[in-house]
Amino acid sequence: MTFSLMQVPGKWRRQLAVLLIGLAAMGVGGQGRTHQVPDLNWQPISLTNGSPVLFEVKAPAKLHAVSAAWMEHSINFSYSATDKVWYGLGGISLTTVPGAYDLRVTETFANGRTAEVVRKIKIVGATYPKITVKVSKQYTEPSHEQLTAISADKGVKAKVFEAVSAQRLWAGRFVAPVSAPVSDVFGTARVFNEKVQSRHQGLDFAVGPGTPVHAINDGVVLLARPMFFEGNCVVIDHGQGLLSLYLHLSEFKVKEGEEVRSGDLIALSGGTGRASGPHLHLAIRWQGVYINPAILLKIQIPAS
Ligand SMILES: [Zn+2]
Structure with missing residues (x-):
């Protein structure tokens, strides 16, 4: 967490702001570079493995673009004119x-010059x-036919996960796909029939079959079809490598290639695929990394 002027009592804030702007203009602080030092913040304040993170840069000067390199990934920033933040x-x-x-x-910068912090x-x-967790034997010891189906799914998934819209399609805050209690959190270590071990890479909502499921943000439907483990599955591309996945559905309400807006009805919940009963499994994938949907739903997104 960086120092924020909002933590300073009102009467001092103005004077301190003037001083900080002066120091920034002089290139004081940061790496001792001569460019202006940006004010960097992030959400959530405490970052853990498995968490999404929203970086915010407040630059004193007018910038043309902001990007960042983060753990072998690249992040393209957007500017919010309302909140005056990138x-x-x-x-x-995980x-x-x-x-x-x-x-x-x-x-x-506007003149093409770049600065790195x-x-x-x-x-x-x-x-x-x-x-x-106890599940049907077919899912831990699949037959030959089932292995063929699983391998076909793998090919489909690889293709889907490859397709990344360079532009940001999402806008504004992320909304819950259903209004229901959480039955299993993200990150839980699962032991199936004392054999297979895995991490729960999504968030489970306790919903009965036939409950309307909504898009968590704007995007394009990449996938809407049955899969072996996932059951009836919808994948939405939100751009810049961000995908949302909705599993174990009973009915599709969208087709592949369709554009959706935040809150649109996309499917009805169910218990298809590897599910011990009806529920909605929501997963969020960012550039190949599964992140905690519960945290994403709480992040305050600047106005676009
Ligand atoms: Zn789940």
């Missing part, structure tokens, strides 16, 4: 080891629960 969404994989990681921000950002280890 913002970019990223993620931290397998990320706690420690300090570089965020390398590149600012491009590197900040060390602390990642804390998250604590995730562990549970034992």
Whole structure:
């Protein structure tokens, strides 16, 4: 968390702001560079493995573009004229080891000149629960035909996950797909029939079959079809490598290629595929990394 002027009592804020702008203009602070130092913030304040992260850059000068390198990924920032802030969404994989990681921000000025600022950002280890789940034997010891189906699904998924819209299609805050209690959190370690171990890479909502399921933000439907493990599955491309996945559905209300807006009806819930009963599994994938949907739903997104 960086120092925020909002933490300063009102009467001092103005004087301090003037001083800070002066220091920034002189190139004081940061890496001792001569360009103006941006004010960097992020949400959530405490970052853990498995979390999404929204970076916000407040630059004193007018910029043409802002981008950042983050854990082998690249983030393109958008400008919010309302909130006067550049913002970019990223993620931290479940397998990320706690420690300090570089965020390398590149600012491009109107004249084409660029400036780079590197900040060390602390990642804390998250604590995730562990549970034992009993499922039908076919899912842990699949037959030959089932293995063929699973392998075909793998090909489809690889193609879907490859397709990334370079532009940001999402806008504004992310909304819950259903209004229901959570039955299993993201990150839970699952043990199936004492054999297969996996991490729960989504968020489960306790809904009966036939409950309307809504798009969490604007995007394009990449996939709307039955799969072996996922059951009837919808995948929405929100752009810049951000996907939302809705699993175990009973009925589709959208077709592949269709554009959707935040809150649009996309499907009805069910218990298809590898599910111990009807529920909605929501997963969020950012540039190949599964991130915690519950945190994404809470992030305050600047007005676009
Ligand atoms: Zn689930």
